[in-house]
Amino acid sequence: METAQKRQGKAPKVAVAAALLAPLTLTACTGAAASGTESPNTLTIQDYYDETQDPIYHSCARSVGVSLEISHVAGPGLIPKVLQQSSSRTLPDVLMLDNPDVQQIAKSGALSPLSDHGLTGEGMVPAVVQAGTYAGKLYGLAPGVNTLSIFYNKDLFDQAGITTPPATWDELRAVARRLTGQGRYGFAMSTINTYEGTWQFLPFMWGNGGTERDITTPQTVQALRFLVDLQNDGSMSRSSIIWSQDDVIDQFVAGKAAMVVNGPWQLPALKKQREVRWGAFTIPKRDPSQTTVAPLGGEVFTVPRTGNHAKMAKAGQFVKCLVSPEKQLETARIKQNVPSNPDVAEQAGKENPALAPFVTTVRTARSRTALLGPDWPKAATKIYNAVQIALTGKAAPAEALRQAQGEQ
Amino acid sequence: MTSAHLSLTVAAGERRTILWTRLLRRATPWLFSLPAVVFVAMFFGYPIVQNVVMSFQEYTTSTFYSGAAPWVGLANYATILSSYLFTTTLVNTALFTVGSITFQFVIGLALALFFKRAFPLSGFLRSMLLLPWLIPLIASSAVWKWLLDQESGALNQFLGLFGVPAVPWLVDPTLALAGVIGVNIWLGIPFNVAILYSGLQAVPKELYEAGSLDGATGWKAFRHITWPNLRPVVSVVIVLGVVYTLKVVDIILGLTGGGPANSTQTLATNAYNKSFVEFNFGEGAAISNVLIVVSLVFALVYLYLSRREPSE
Numbered sequence: 001m002e003t004a005q006k007r008q009g010k011a012p013k014v015a016v017a018a019a020l021l022a023p024l025t026l027t028a029c030t031g032a033a034a035s036g037t038e039s040p041n042t043l044t045i046q047d048y049y050d051e052t053q054d055p056i057y058h059s060c061a062r063s064v065g066v067s068l069e070i071s072h073v074a075g076p077g078l079i080p081k082v083l084q085q086s087s088s089r090t091l092p093d094v095l096m097l098d099n100p101d102v103q104q105i106a107k108s109g110a111l112s113p114l115s116d117h118g119l120t121g122e123g124m125v126p127a128v129v130q131a132g133t134y135a136g137k138l139y140g141l142a143p144g145v146n147t148l149s150i151f152y153n154k155d156l157f158d159q160a161g162i163t164t165p166p167a168t169w170d171e172l173r174a175v176a177r178r179l180t181g182q183g184r185y186g187f188a189m190s191t192i193n194t195y196e197g198t199w200q201f202l203p204f205m206w207g208n209g210g211t212e213r214d215i216t217t218p219q220t221v222q223a224l225r226f227l228v229d230l231q232n233d234g235s236m237s238r239s240s241i242i243w244s245q246d247d248v249i250d251q252f253v254a255g256k257a258a259m260v261v262n263g264p265w266q267l268p269a270l271k272k273q274r275e276v277r278w279g280a281f282t283i284p285k286r287d288p289s290q291t292t293v294a295p296l297g298g299e300v301f302t303v304p305r306t307g308n309h310a311k312m313a314k315a316g317q318f319v320k321c322l323v324s325p326e327k328q329l330e331t332a333r334i335k336q337n338v339p340s341n342p343d344v345a346e347q348a349g350k351e352n353p354a355l356a357p358f359v360t361t362v363r364t365a366r367s368r369t370a371l372l373g374p375d376w377p378k379a380a381t382k383i384y385n386a387v388q389i390a391l392t393g394k395a396a397p398a399e400a401l402r403q404a405q406g407e408q
Numbered sequence: 409m410t411s412a413h414l415s416l417t418v419a420a421g422e423r424r425t426i427l428w429t430r431l432l433r434r435a436t437p438w439l440f441s442l443p444a445v446v447f448v449a450m451f452f453g454y455p456i457v458q459n460v461v462m463s464f465q466e467y468t469t470s471t472f473y474s475g476a477a478p479w480v481g482l483a484n485y486a487t488i489l490s491s492y493l494f495t496t497t498l499v500n501t502a503l504f505t506v507g508s509i510t511f512q513f514v515i516g517l518a519l520a521l522f523f524k525r526a527f528p529l530s531g532f533l534r535s536m537l538l539l540p541w542l543i544p545l546i547a548s549s550a551v552w553k554w555l556l557d558q559e560s561g562a563l564n565q566f567l568g569l570f571g572v573p574a575v576p577w578l579v580d581p582t583l584a585l586a587g588v589i590g591v592n593i594w595l596g597i598p599f600n601v602a603i604l605y606s607g608l609q610a611v612p613k614e615l616y617e618a619g620s621l622d623g624a625t626g627w628k629a630f631r632h633i634t635w636p637n638l639r640p641v642v643s644v645v646i647v648l649g650v651v652y653t654l655k656v657v658d659i660i661l662g663l664t665g666g667g668p669a670n671s672t673q674t675l676a677t678n679a680y681n682k683s684f685v686e687f688n689f690g691e692g693a694a695i696s697n698v699l700i701v702v703s704l705v706f707a708l709v710y711l712y713l714s715r716r717e718p719s720e
Contacts, residue, residue, distance in 0.1 A: 079469075079687075080684070083469060083472040083687075084472070086472040086473040087472040087473065087475070104468075104469045104470075104687065105469065107469070107470055108468075108469050108470035108471075108472060108473040108474060109470070109473050109474055110472075110473040183559075192665070192667070193665055193666060193667035193668065193669070193670075194665060194685075237558075237559065238558065238576060238579050238580075239557070239558050239559065239576075239579050241579060241667060241668045241669075242553075242578055242579060242664065242665075242667065242668065256559075377685075377686055377687075378686070381686065385669070385670065388667055388668050388669040388670075389669045391668075392579075392580070392581045392668045392669045392671075394581060394669055403492075406492070407491075407492050407493075
């Protein structure tokens, strides 16, 4: 949900594709089990990345002794395609999934437990293992993950004489107010009416002790009131309710926002542009005694049940190679994400200082499906609805959350 | 004996051929309609039946792999009808449809009448009017989103020249629906102009000549000659327009995604969200069946009107 690639295509394309597929899929499900190609030494792999990922795939294929057939799908098209492949029994040998989708796909029975292939989550950040686990079994592992932090405009900080980044909500609010003016907002984030909006609100909600089990607790109300305050101060644009995370980073690069909530997948683009001198810091806490809790993002690799056990075993070895420490570091260099192994992450943070706040945040990050499992999407919908109700002024934060909680 | 027996078999054979020819002759009209029947059954009947069946099932992501879609009876309908969103989406759908159709039709008719008089470049300008139709919806909704942007949108910068403060077109929940309707009006004008213009061409010129002798010109000519002759075309345009507008998804998804705070959520976008964002295909199907019923009502109105027309 949170990576740049996944949002390139717009939703309606999926609508058309899925609408065409949905009625046909069930009739096609009697076909015999067949995984991609017939050759016993070729594995098929499907993801929503691009060619920059291919060298890592190929090097793992060499070490496992197989050849590869790679297919990169446009982000929003992945799940509809996976559903269609599930019913026609044509799932790839190795399948990449966005981590909050794992539970739903695992629940359907389409994935094989990674323990069958001798994989455990040992040595990985707990949140990564949690994200790949459904009903006590591990189905997916990620070589690297991401989370949210705040990018800031160094020139604007210098001009305003701000030397240390804000560490608490009060400081953030004060700094945002100081940096607002001349057609520029001090703070920007995405509170759009999609899972992306929920994902961006979570660091404030979770960081303050809020929970998705009951979104009406005072901690979540406080977090939502903080955003409303930022907006009422004039420090955050009212347009944030229609901005995607990419829109937010565009505002930042255009110099129209001084601080923005975003993730490490923006690092390659930020490093390329020359308009803005920037840095990053972890998302402030309401009280210094609290710990930062941001959501864990990123994609995991899974081994679908294709029926071909020899190939599934090879696919397992292939995934084992992808999530090995060396490959984690290699992936981090290409994708600018945070390796799942804390020690490797430490090293990646040293090599790439811009990644450091994300490395720190991942250590205490939480997976979105950890608490509610496959029911997470329902809660996520309620959360972005509540945020929208409050920010559009339709109701005060407490009432907005109460309304959204009762939604069916 | 043998000859009689022979003649009997011949007769029987003959009778069989006669029967066959008769059967074939009777079946001929049906055979002609067979391709159409097969087409309708495959491409309209099957999806609709499938959709109705799906709306009685718990049809989720798991269904795709396991094939199991437990029968839940009317539960999906109960859920969507009692949902907090149902009234909102119903009202929004009505406002969106009525608002779009009214303005599309009035502006479309005015332009069609305007282009009826031939003037230099009228043919060129009329074909330019079709432009909104030719641009892919995803592209035009992206451009409109940018035009309607509160801070840097072209529309607000233009209004700013006259001292109008920045209007939060797609951001304010009370304005967003109007903004989306506005874009849909722009999109629907070409269809209305094209159909109404060809309708106007079909009105016999002699009627206007005769009318002008009796003093029917200008408004009177429109009221007593153009309008009555255009009536059948008008009902086609409006009924088709309503059916097309009820099911609009892409333009709303492109502009607001149903937001802010569900203020532009319609039955169609909600069905889309349920099915393809939340993967709750059962409830999505139930909502789209409600939409089908609403469209069907308008289709019946159309059939009734078109049957009544000739008797007038």
